[in-house]
Amino acid sequence: MFSHMVVGSNDLAKSKVFYDALFAATGGEPGTTDALGRLVYAHRGSRFVVTKPINGEAATAANGGTIGFLMNSAEEAKAWHEAGVAHGGTSVENPPGERNTPMGRIYLAYLRDPDGNKLCARYKLPD
Numbered sequence: 215m216f217s218h219m220v221v222g223s224n225d226l227a228k229s230k231v232f233y234d235a236l237f238a239a240t241g242g243e244p245g246t247t248d249a250l251g252r253l254v255y256a257h258r259g260s261r262f263v264v265t266k267p268i269n270g271e272a273a274t275a276a277n278g279g280t281i282g283f284l285m286n287s288a289e290e291a292k293a294w295h296e297a298g299v300a301h302g303g304t305s306v307e308n309p310p311g312e313r314n315t316p317m318g319r320i321y322l323a324y325l326r327d328p329d330g331n332k333l334c335a336r337y338k339l340p341d
Contacts (some may be wrong), residue, residue: 218261219281221331222273226253228302228328229264235301236333239293240285258284275330282334288312288321291335295323302328312339 223229230253234244242257245264252265267273285291295310303325310323319339326332 216260218263220263220265221281221327221329222267223253223264223327223329224266224273225328226251226264226266229253232298232302232328233262233264235297236283236294236303239297240283240290273329275326275332280324280332280334282336285321285335285337288337288339291321291323291337294335295325298325298327298333303333306332310335 230245233253233255237243237245237255237257240257242255245253245255248254250265252263255262255264283294285294292310295305299305305324306326307322307324310321312319312321317338318341321335321337321339323335324332325334
């Protein structure tokens, strides 16, 4: 349904270290810098972009917003979370683990990136 996601950053160098580690944990490549100075990650058919806000104001995290990354396994979600914490992210919500939801059993891991954006790794566990 989505073609891409974009988050703002006040420190693209710090964001590159953080997001390169997250994508590496899931088999992705390091981000590249496009002609507009944005960090671009292409992985599993989607694009994720990190940029300084176009309006020149400070980047802020969306209150109530979460960006979810689809994982191939609970182990991959755990590695993603560990990579994020080790590279400037903050673990938030409950510790990573299994949740029973109306949609079935899922494994979730939540982080805030260095600019405060809330991210989630999600893997649908087999029934």
